[in-house]
Amino acid sequence: MGEHKEEMRDVTFRVLRFNPQVDNKPYFDDYTIPVEKGITVLRALNYIKEQVDPTVSFRAFCQAGICGSCGMRINGISKLACTTQVWDELEKCKVPDVIKVEPLRNMPHIKDLIVDMDPMVDKMKKYSNWVESTMPESKMGEKEFLISEEEFKEYDKSTDCILCASCMSECSILRANKEYVAPAILLKSHRMNVDSRDGIHDKRMAELVKDHGVWDCTHCYRCQETCVKSIPIMDAIHGIREEAIAERGVRDTSGARHAEAFMEDIAKKGKLVEATLPVRTNGLGWTLKNLLPMAFKMVMKRRTPPPPPLVKASKGIRKFREEFNEMTSRVKREQKDHKK
Amino acid sequence: MKPFDIVVVGGGGAGLYAAMEAMKTNPSLNIAVLSKIYPNRSHTSAAQGGANAALGNKAKDDTVDMHVFDTIKGSDYLADQDAAEVLCSEAPKIIRELDNIGTPWSRMDDNTIAQRPFGGAGRPRCCYCADKTGHTILQTLYEQCLRKGVFFFNEYFVLSLSTEGSRSKGLIAMNLRTGKVEAFRARTVIFATGGYAKMYWNRSSNAAGNSGDGQAIAYRAGIPLKDMEFVQFHPTGLRKSGLLVTEGARGEGGYLINTKGERFMNRYAPEKMELGPRDLVSRSIETEILEGRGFDSPAGQYINLDLTHLGADLIKSRLPQIREMSMYFEGVDPIEEPIPIRPTAHYSMGGIDTDIYGRTPMEGAYAAGEAACVSVHGANRLGGNSLLEILVFGRIAGHTAAEEAGRFEPGEISRSEIEAVEQELREYMKPSGHYERYGTLREELGVTLAANVGIFREASKIEKGIADIKGLKERFAHVRVFDTSDVFNTNLMQVLELRNMLDLAETVAAGAYAREESRGSHTRTDFPVRDDENWHKHTLCTYENGKAVLGEKPVTMGKYELQERTY
Numbered sequence: 080m081g082e083h084k085e086e087m088r089d090v091t092f093r094v095l096r097f098n099p100q101v102d103n104k105p106y107f108d109d110y111t112i113p114v115e116k117g118i119t120v121l122r123a124l125n126y127i128k129e130q131v132d133p134t135v136s137f138r139a140f141c142q143a144g145i146c147g148s149c150g151m152r153i154n155g156i157s158k159l160a161c162t163t164q165v166w167d168e169l170e171k172c173k174v175p176d177v178i179k180v181e182p183l184r185n186m187p188h189i190k191d192l193i194v195d196m197d198p199m200v201d202k203m204k205k206y207s208n209w210v211e212s213t214m215p216e217s218k219m220g221e222k223e224f225l226i227s228e229e230e231f232k233e234y235d236k237s238t239d240c241i242l243c244a245s246c247m248s249e250c251s252i253l254r255a256n257k258e259y260v261a262p263a264i265l266l267k268s269h270r271m272n273v274d275s276r277d278g279i280h281d282k283r284m285a286e287l288v289k290d291h292g293v294w295d296c297t298h299c300y301r302c303q304e305t306c307v308k309s310i311p312i313m314d315a316i317h318g319i320r321e322e323a324i325a326e327r328g329v330r331d332t333s334g335a336r337h338a339e340a341f342m343e344d345i346a347k348k349g350k351l352v353e354a355t356l357p358v359r360t361n362g363l364g365w366t367l368k369n370l371l372p373m374a375f376k377m378v379m380k381r382r383t384p385p386p387p388p389l390v391k392a393s394k395g396i397r398k399f400r401e402e403f404n405e406m407t408s409r410v411k412r413e414q415k416d417h418k419k
Numbered sequence: 420m421k422p423f424d425i426v427v428v429g430g431g432g433a434g435l436y437a438a439m440e441a442m443k444t445n446p447s448l449n450i451a452v453l454s455k456i457y458p459n460r461s462h463t464s465a466a467q468g469g470a471n472a473a474l475g476n477k478a479k480d481d482t483v484d485m486h487v488f489d490t491i492k493g494s495d496y497l498a499d500q501d502a503a504e505v506l507c508s509e510a511p512k513i514i515r516e517l518d519n520i521g522t523p524w525s526r527m528d529d530n531t532i533a534q535r536p537f538g539g540a541g542r543p544r545c546c547y548c549a550d551k552t553g554h555t556i557l558q559t560l561y562e563q564c565l566r567k568g569v570f571f572f573n574e575y576f577v578l579s580l581s582t583e584g585s586r587s588k589g590l591i592a593m594n595l596r597t598g599k600v601e602a603f604r605a606r607t608v609i610f611a612t613g614g615y616a617k618m619y620w621n622r623s624s625n626a627a628g629n630s631g632d633g634q635a636i637a638y639r640a641g642i643p644l645k646d647m648e649f650v651q652f653h654p655t656g657l658r659k660s661g662l663l664v665t666e667g668a669r670g671e672g673g674y675l676i677n678t679k680g681e682r683f684m685n686r687y688a689p690e691k692m693e694l695g696p697r698d699l700v701s702r703s704i705e706t707e708i709l710e711g712r713g714f715d716s717p718a719g720q721y722i723n724l725d726l727t728h729l730g731a732d733l734i735k736s737r738l739p740q741i742r743e744m745s746m747y748f749e750g751v752d753p754i755e756e757p758i759p760i761r762p763t764a765h766y767s768m769g770g771i772d773t774d775i776y777g778r779t780p781m782e783g784a785y786a787a788g789e790a791a792c793v794s795v796h797g798a799n800r801l802g803g804n805s806l807l808e809i810l811v812f813g814r815i816a817g818h819t820a821a822e823e824a825g826r827f828e829p830g831e832i833s834r835s836e837i838e839a840v841e842q843e844l845r846e847y848m849k850p851s852g853h854y855e856r857y858g859t860l861r862e863e864l865g866v867t868l869a870a871n872v873g874i875f876r877e878a879s880k881i882e883k884g885i886a887d888i889k890g891l892k893e894r895f896a897h898v899r900v901f902d903t904s905d906v907f908n909t910n911l912m913q914v915l916e917l918r919n920m921l922d923l924a925e926t927v928a929a930g931a932y933a934r935e936e937s938r939g940s941h942t943r944t945d946f947p948v949r950d951d952e953n954w955h956k957h958t959l960c961t962y963e964n965g966k967a968v969l970g971e972k973p974v975t976m977g978k979y980e981l982q983e984r985t986y
Contacts, residue, residue, distance in 0.1 A: 098904050115717065117659065117750025129858025133910040134902040138456075141626040143662045144747065145554055146460040162747045189596065190907045196457055197573075200565070209562035210521030216443065220516040223474075225530035231523060238523050238548070238555050242459055276521055 086116040088176070090165060092123060094135060095181040096191055105188070108132070109177075114165050120178070121149055121160035137192035144307070147243035151192050152181040157245035159307050183248035185257065199244055202260060206286055208267040213278040224276050237270035237315060239308040246302035246312060258291040262302035262312050265293060269315035272322065284323060293319045294334020336360050346400060349393030353384035422604035422829035424448040425820045426590060427611060428577050428633055430458025432553070432809035433788025434611035435560035437777075437817030438569045444821035451570045453577055453592055453603065455628060455912070459561045462613050462626040463809065466553025467665065468537065469545040470810065471803035472510035476527060477534035481542040483507045490804060491979050493539045494797025495939035495949065497646070497957070500977030502775050502793040506804070509811045514546050517810070522559040523548050537803045538666070538697065545803040550665075550740060553806055575601075576912055577632060578840050580608065580640040581832045586782035587640070588830030591840050595912065598905030600841045602832040607783050607820040610637055610771055611813060614789035616650055618920040618927070619764035620865025621718070622873070624656050624663045628916065633790040635919035637771050638926065642779050643959040645792040645972065647923070648930030649768035651800055651940045652874050654700035656763025658721040660748050664760060668724060668741050669693040671733065675704065676723040676757065677712040698799065698940060701762040705874045708761065716759065723757035730754075762874055766805060768796045768940065769930070772959060772972070777816030783827045787816035794957065797974075798939025847914055853899035857914045860891050860898065864917075864924060867891075872928050877945040881932040888924045895921055926960040929967040933958060951981055 089111055097105035110127045121139055128135050137160070140148040144162040151160055154171045160180075168178050186194040202208075212219070246262040253259045260268075268287055271277050287293045293316060302312045324335050337360040344351050357366040377383050393399075425441050427434045430452050438452050452458065473481045486507040491498050518524055518532060525533040525548050537545040548555045564571075574595040581588045581602070589605040615631025617623050638644050655664040669675075675693050677683050687703040688695035695703075704722050707713055713720035726734055726741075731754045734742055738753070745751045745758045770792035777785045788809040795808055847853065864887075871884030895918065902910035936950035937943050959970040 099906055100904050117748075119748065122659070128910075129856065133856075133858075133900070134904070136902070136907055136909050138909075140456055140460050140628055141462060141465050142660060143465060143626075143744075145464050145551075146456075146462070146626065148456065148460045164747065164750055166750060190904075193907050200457075200573075203562070204565050207566070209566040210559075211566065212519050212521065214519045219519045220512040223515045223518045223532055226524075226526050227530050228526055228528075231526050234523060235549070238558065239551065241464070241554070271521075274521060276519070 087113055088116075088169075090114045090123070090169065091177045092127060093177050093179045094124075094127075094191070096135070097188060098134075098190055108135075110135075116166055118165050119161055120153055120163045120165055120168065120180070123165055124160060124180070136190050145241060147241035150183050150243040150245050150248070150307075152179075152183060152248065154179050155181075157183055157248035157305055159243060159245070162307065183244055185248055185250060185253045186244065196244065198257070199242065199247065199261070199263065202264045203267065206260060206264050206268050207279055207283045208264060208271060210271055210274055210277045211279040212276055214276070226275065230273070230275055233273045234270040236310050237266055239310055240266055241308065243307055245305050245307055249301040249305040251299045251301055252295050252297060256291065256295070259295050260287070260292050262296075262316070265296070265319060266310065266312050266315045269318045272319065284319075284326065287319055288323050288327065288332045288334065292334075293323065294332060294337070333361050347392065347396075348390060349396035349399070350390060352387050352390045354387055420601070420603065421449065422589070422606065423451050424605070424824040425450045425607045425609065425817075426603050426605040427452045427609045427817075428454075428590065429461070429611035429613060429788075429790065430454035430456070430561075430571070430573075431461030431611060431613055431788065432463035432557055432560060432806065433790070433813035433816070434458070434461075434609070435557070435564050436810055436813030437609050437611060437787055437820070439560065439563055439567060440814040440817035441821040442567050442569065444818050445824075448821055448824060449570075451572055451603070452564070453572045453575045453590070455574060455576045455595070455632070457573050458564070458571065459557060461557060462629055463557040463806070464554040465626065466806050467550045468806075469535065469547030469552045469803050470510075470514060470556075470806040471537065471540065471544050471801070472514040472546055472807065473507065473542070473544050474511050474514060474532060474534065474546065476531045478542040478544070481544050483510070485541050486510065486544060488979060489540050490795065490801055491797070492982070492984055493799055493801035493804075494795075495799055495984050496951075496955065496979075496981050497797030497938060497974060498795050499775075499793065499975035500979060501975050502795045504977065505775050505815070506795045506808060506811050509815075510807055513807070513810045513814065517556060517559060520559060520563050523555050525549055537801075539801045540803065556806065556810070576915065577636060578915070580636050580784065581830070581836060582640050582781070583830050586827065586830075587784040589832055591832065591837060593844070595907050598908055600837055600844070602837055604829040604832055605783075606824040606827040606829050607785060609777070609816050609820055610634070610784070610786040610790050611788045611809075611816070612790045614767040614770075615920070615923050615927075616764040616767045618864060618924050619650075619661075619868050619873070620861055621659075621661055622656070622761075622764055622865055622869040623661045624653060624763045624765035630916035630920045631767070631790070631923045632916065632919050633786065634771055635922045637779065637781075637784065637786065638922060638960070638962050640781070641962060642781050642784060643772045643961045643970070644923075644926050645769055645772040645957050645959055646794060646797075646930065647769035647926040647960055648934055648958065649796075649798050649940050650764050650927065651766040651768065652698070652701045652762045653765045654697055654704055654762050655724055655760045656765070657744070657748050658716065658759040658761055659718045661763040662744065662748055663763065663765065664724060664741055664744065664758060668726060668738060668758075671726075671737055672729055674725045674728070675700075676725050677707045678714055679712060681712075683707050683712070698942075701874055702942065704760075704762055709875075713761075714759065719761070721759040721761045724760045725757040726753040727755065727757065764869070764873075766800055768792065768794070768798065768800055769927070773816075775815070776819045777812060778819060785816045785820050787812045798941060844911065847898060847900040847911065848903050850899070853897055855894050855898045857898050857917050860894060861913075861917050861920070864888070864891055864920060868924060868927070872924075872931050874942060876931050876941070876943050878932065881928055885925070885928045885932065888921065888928060892921050892925075922962075925967045929960055929969055930958045933969050949984075955981065
């Protein structure tokens with residue numbers, strides 16, 4: 080008989096507990112169990128539930144990284160428990176051999192490691208996260224659409240999304256504003272927007288540029304960093320913004336005007352002219368009404384940006400601009416040739 | 420609550436297609452989907468390969484008839500030929516329909532839907548989206564159901580089917596969020612709850628919740644189950660989790676190695692070696708382990724799948740998913756070390772007895788997908804036909820229920836019936852007389868099924884299995900639910916899933932014991948050949964006075980005569 084001995088170690092799982100029927104606020108329970116090398120955090124939690132404390136509650140289903148049920152925060156980072164090796168986490172523990180397990184953030188807490196996913200589903204509906212086919216229902220099934228490899232590639236990676244909500248848990252905007260559209264929804268929206276079978280692009284776009292929509296993202300890239308399927312979520316967010324400006328013009332929303340003002344400053348000076356930014360984004364009236372009190376406070380604390388005439392262009396910006404323009408036009412040319 | 424016209428139980432591919440089609444058939448109907456998980460989590464998402472359809476995009480000479488023949492031959496002639504006809508002739512339409520509503524099928528150079536070859540198919544007709552076909556189909560269907568405004572009751576666990584004589588009145592289900600037991604009066608009910616292969620527990624590739632809830636509920640309500648003994652085993656499951664290592668690993672040149680360092684497949688399939696048919700490779704690995712040439716580990720015995728000789732470059736470029744899985748779930752990098760594997764239960768051919776319209780023998784009750792047995796897979800399912808089945812028959816069941824809902828009046832579900840169910844649930848939480856741990860029972864069920872009603876079966880072993888299941892059922896009466904809270908009681912849910920698995924395990928063992936022949940996935944070492952004279956028929960299992968009672972049903976034949984199944 081071949082012997083195969085595995086490395087074993089005692090590991091403590093510090094699990095956030097909360098039962099709304101009895102607890103006023105969440106607390107942590109420590110479970111120390113023997114763990115064999117090669118075991119995932121989910122299998123460790125299953126062991127705790129089956130052998131130590133059956134009241135520990137969490138969702139899990141496929142256990143193979145495709146259903147997205149077991150999203151949770153492990154040592155502070157949102158990820159899937161089923162694809163996370165205990166041994167890898169041991170290197171990231173703040174307290175040696177203690178792995179902290181908490182529910183996802185930014186969604187209503189139900190119990191222990193379980194959060195309410197309904198807000199995500201509601202947003203899928205709000206932003207029409209589906210293809211509304213250009214083909215009438217009566218004709219369906221008769222023939223297929225012809226779709227180019229290039230088009231398929233545009234949404235191939237986006238369709239990897241398993242709606243595990245890790246990105247939503249890490250999103251810094253959602254943390255401040257629960258009404259914010261959220262990264263996963265933007266990803267799906269863009270995936271639908273670039274699909275030639277879809278006929279409600281304009282309707283979806285009109286919703287995306289409203290308040291709490293695509294312009295609220297601050298480019299912190301946490302969603303993309305944390306995505307368990309390594310999807311470039313920010314590409315989708317930028318994609319929506321570029322389309323919004325291209326199709327709806329920069330005067331359409333304050334977000335678009337804000338982006339345009341940024342571009343203008345960077346192109347001209349290589350740095351921001353902050354003092355006039357609010358006026359250019361939201362107009363004079365809005366600025367006076369909403370920002371004057373804050374401006375006053377800033378003056379009192381000596382935190383005002385330099386007045387516009389004092390913002391000097393960065394050294395070499397002209398040369399940089401020339402090279403940049405040259406480069407962009409070359410890329411565009413090459414893309415055109417490639418498509419041919 | 421107002422009565423529903425249709426309640427679909429289960430939100431996977433079959434359930435969502437049924438709901439979508441029912442709304443299309445009659446938009447004025449009041450339709451609900453009940454699912455114990457968010458529908459987008461369903462196990463449909465785990466299907467990687469694809470769905471078969473004779474579109475003729477890749478092989479211009481492919482025909483529906485060839486697909487039908489491959490399906491019937493693959494089934495070892497146990498499939499009903501009228502059902503196989505429906506499956507294959509509807510296939511091209513359903514694949515195009517999914518394309519029309521947004522499924523991202525992979526494409527060929529001429530921009531048509533791509534197709535690839537698959538085991539047991541005479542032509543390359545498997546339509547796919549990279550290696551995430553099931554996932555993208557499930558997403559598409561969920562999106563479309565949201566678009567159409569299908570009413571979802573997410574995280575509801577169905578407990579029983581309420582009946583009156585030979586007709587169904589609706590369902591009793593528990594809201595997991597509140598623990599409340601609620602009645603759903605319904606003119607029609609469609610069971611689409613997926614397979615039951617998780618009863619093999621750690622020897623299964625299935626999701627934790629594939630406990631055959633719909634089949635168990637239907638069975639206890641008196642609806643017969645068909646061909647339950649047929650469970651397909653995949654040769655290469657990971658040792659610790661049972662998760663699948665796809666055939667690609669062997670396709671690229673991986674070796675199967677025993678403790679003596681031998682490529683043992685030369686004894687079983689000297690020409691095809693590791694690439695022999697699935698059932699043969701599974702039986703070979705099992706033989707090596709049974710004869711003492713397997714490796715030992717705390718998680719059980721196993722065989723090595725060695726890829727190290729392929730080199731880091733090939734593994735990284737062609738088998739990235741397999742490498743990722745081995746590292747995630749076994750902590751093993753196949754570039755450095757062999758992958759520990761053993762055969763794993765992964766598909767249930769049997770299920771709720773239905774006709775080709777999705778009707779069960781009970782009025783108002785329908786079933787579709789892996790939960791049902793029409794039967795299109797017979798004794799052995801062909802790769803690429805499972806996704807196809809859930810789509811085709813999900814749609815048909817949705818259509819039939821929508822057409823027929825008007826015929827049935829929703830009966831009343833009495834307060835006392837609901838209270839009886841509530842009482843039953845509370846019983847598990849009582850400390851006195853309740854001390855068994857469900858985790859232990861569940862584990863033991865998997866072990867005895869794998870050993871006695873697994874790949875190799877024989878009368879004495881199955882008798883042992885039946886006795887073990889009986890013993891486990893007696894111990895289950897003393898099982899304790901330690902979590903007494905109403906909110907999201909996963910402890911209670913898992914106990915109820917175990918109850919379903921135990922009831923179904925009895926039907927699997929009963930069918931396996933009765934069927935004295937070897938056919939498709941069912942191998943009896945004491946009856947090693949197919950016996951068409953006595954056993955070319957379906958088994959039916961009915962619940963009578965707490966016992967599994969076996970009956971039979973003829974196979975519907977058509978233009979294809981019985982032949983020996985050779986490849």
